[in-house]
Amino acid sequence: MNPTEFAIFLTIFGSIVLFGGAAALALGWAFRGGQFENFERGARSIFGPDEPIGESTDAFPAFVRQNRSEAAL
Amino acid sequence: MLPLAAITPQQREEAARERRAIDASCRVPVLYFCVSAVFWLLIGSALAFIASVKLHSPYFLTGSPELTFGRVRMAHLQAVGLGWSALSLMAASIWLMCRLSRVELIYPRLVVFGGTLWNIGMILDVVGILRGDGLSIEWLDAPRYVPPFFIAGLGIVSAWTVATFRRRREPHVYVSQWYILAAMFWLPWLYTVAVTMIVWLPAVGVVQPVVNWWFGHNYLGLWMTPVALASAYYLIPKIIGRPVHSYYLSIIGFWSLALFYSWAGMHHLIGGPVPAWLVTASTVGSMMMFIPVIAVAINHHMTMLGSFHRLKYSPALRFTVFGSITYTAVSFQGSIEALRDFSEVAHFTHYTVAHAHLGAYGFFTMIMFGLMYYMIPRLTGREWASSGLIRLHFWCSAIGITIYFVALSIGGWWQGRMLNNPNTGFDRIITYLLPYLALRSVAGVLMTVGHLAFATLLTANLLGWGQRRLGGPTYFAEPTRNIPPIAPPREA
Numbered sequence: 001m002n003p004t005e006f007a008i009f010l011t012i013f014g015s016i017v018l019f020g021g022a023a024a025l026a027l028g029w030a031f032r033g034g035q036f037e038n039f040e041r042g043a044r045s046i047f048g049p050d051e052p053i054g055e056s057t058d059a060f061p062a063f064v065r066q067n068r069s070e071a072a073l
Numbered sequence: 074m075l076p077l078a079a080i081t082p083q084q085r086e087e088a089a090r091e092r093r094a095i096d097a098s099c100r101v102p103v104l105y106f107c108v109s110a111v112f113w114l115l116i117g118s119a120l121a122f123i124a125s126v127k128l129h130s131p132y133f134l135t136g137s138p139e140l141t142f143g144r145v146r147m148a149h150l151q152a153v154g155l156g157w158s159a160l161s162l163m164a165a166s167i168w169l170m171c172r173l174s175r176v177e178l179i180y181p182r183l184v185v186f187g188g189t190l191w192n193i194g195m196i197l198d199v200v201g202i203l204r205g206d207g208l209s210i211e212w213l214d215a216p217r218y219v220p221p222f223f224i225a226g227l228g229i230v231s232a233w234t235v236a237t238f239r240r241r242r243e244p245h246v247y248v249s250q251w252y253i254l255a256a257m258f259w260l261p262w263l264y265t266v267a268v269t270m271i272v273w274l275p276a277v278g279v280v281q282p283v284v285n286w287w288f289g290h291n292y293l294g295l296w297m298t299p300v301a302l303a304s305a306y307y308l309i310p311k312i313i314g315r316p317v318h319s320y321y322l323s324i325i326g327f328w329s330l331a332l333f334y335s336w337a338g339m340h341h342l343i344g345g346p347v348p349a350w351l352v353t354a355s356t357v358g359s360m361m362m363f364i365p366v367i368a369v370a371i372n373h374h375m376t377m378l379g380s381f382h383r384l385k386y387s388p389a390l391r392f393t394v395f396g397s398i399t400y401t402a403v404s405f406q407g408s409i410e411a412l413r414d415f416s417e418v419a420h421f422t423h424y425t426v427a428h429a430h431l432g433a434y435g436f437f438t439m440i441m442f443g444l445m446y447y448m449i450p451r452l453t454g455r456e457w458a459s460s461g462l463i464r465l466h467f468w469c470s471a472i473g474i475t476i477y478f479v480a481l482s483i484g485g486w487w488q489g490r491m492l493n494n495p496n497t498g499f500d501r502i503i504t505y506l507l508p509y510l511a512l513r514s515v516a517g518v519l520m521t522v523g524h525l526a527f528a529t530l531l532t533a534n535l536l537g538w539g540q541r542r543l544g545g546p547t548y549f550a551e552p553t554r555n556i557p558p559i560a561p562p563r564e565a
Binding site (some may be wrong): 015019033044046047051052053054055056058 | 081084085086087088089092173243246247248249258266307311312314315317319321324328331332383386387388389446447456457459460463539540
């Protein structure tokens with residue numbers, strides 16, 4: 001095995017070990033940290049008091065203007 | 074998470090202040106990445122137009138070697154694939170990671186420096202290819218002096234995304250964060266290995282195409298796809314105000330993508346001189362991709378159920394849902410294309426080109442547009458200046474990619490059938506394809522009109538021409554009284 005072939009082998013083998021190892025470590029960390037214990041809490045974690053569940057947060061500009069002018073009346 | 078009725082104005086204002094501070098911390102780098110991305114999108118669109126016209130009018134712009142089809146097509150792929158796509162998804166990753174981690178971005182200038190290195194790499198890449206320095210390796214066409222800029226720029230952005238995650242104040246890791254972290258780990262590794270084994274320390278023989286398509290396919294599946302899905306998993310629930318239908322399914326979707334996608338690239342080499350087991354394993358991996366795709370499809374559809382009327386009001390939601398639906402379609406198609414029997418016809422034809430554009434544009438690009446429509450007003454404090462231009466953008470992009478996909482799929486399929494028939498002359502196949510290739514140019518023009526509309530909107534927003542956003546909570550607008558109320562969230 002010449003140096004180039006050895007480097008290629010090392011790269012491929014290293015990739016497999018690193019990719020697989022990183023995935024296994026991440027999964028283990030997530031289990032230990034309780035990331036998979038309460039799915040409902042996970043789904044709701046992106047909402048907050050300023051952007052709560054039940055409120056839309058986006059619209060076309062035209063509707064924004066219409067809404068504002070209606071509110072001003 | 075408090076019920077809506079129990080939220081006090083003080084709690085609301087405090088949370089809004091925190092969100093505004095997070096947005097302000099990443100304003101400069103995220104806008105810089107967005108502007109750079111749109112610049113490369115316009116360059117890529119112009120190059121695509123030249124390349125497309127040359128396919129049905131071969132005497133178009135033949136005066137200079139810089140504008141020959143081979144160079145222009147390579148430059149187009151780099152401009153949209155590494156310019157628009159990479160920079161837009163880096164913007165998405167930084168903003169989403171800050172928001173989901175509930176922390177401000179520290180040292181934003183360092184991220185800007187990373188983006189500048191990427192932009193320098195892009196200029197050298199596109200100019201170098203047009204000057205004749207391209208390497209003619211799909212997805213790795215960049216001249217050999219370019220990768221150090223990409224690796225350094227990507228390294229900074231990836232490291233900073235991980236650093237932001239490590240400083241998080243939100244203990245739960247939302248599914249979008251999983252996708253972003255994975256993409257930020259995967260691409261630096263994929264790119265460095267691919268460049269090392271193909272450009273700097275070239276492997277011998279068939280190892281090169283194997284590494285080439287391991288990288289090329291994973292660039293789409295382990296870099297563009299995760300961040301686009303991360304964006305959809307954040308935007309759809311946020312905009313309609315309802316949690317994702319099944320968080321369990323979303324986690325299944327992420328881990329099954331992580332497990333199976335990296336096998337899939339070898340189906341590009343069906344019929345090639347590579348070990349049969351390698352292609353078979355890749356075909357199996359492609360079939361297994363039905364699992365994450367179905368998980369995402371069920372989740373997005375069920376989350377949207379009862380809220381489809383909101384597509385009329387929200388530009389971000391409209392682009393994002395278009396992209397999500399396309400993700401299901403293009404992924405199913407991709408798995409079927411990995412079958413040997415199907416490839417006998419579709420391989421090496423325009424059918425594959427149609428599929429690639431459906432994924433890169435119909436899915437990824439549309440979701441990135443959706444994210445920018447949502448994100449940029451929150452960063453600049455200005456709303457979009459013209460709803461008419463947003464509509465023009467959406468319909469030009471949507472109709473453009475539809476024409477593109479339908480025309481090249483039909484033309485490409487019959488091209489494959491004719492190529493397999495030894496009694497059909499090659500000149501007849503070329504003549505048969507001409508109307509489909511002309512339609513492709515028309516579709517490209519439509520999409521470019523959409524891009525120009527978006528670039529105009531972005532420029533107007535940055536110049537402060539849009540209406541100033543109201544103070545208080547950061548949401549874009551209260552629901553108008555004409556919109557039906559949001560259905561209550563369902564338990565997963």
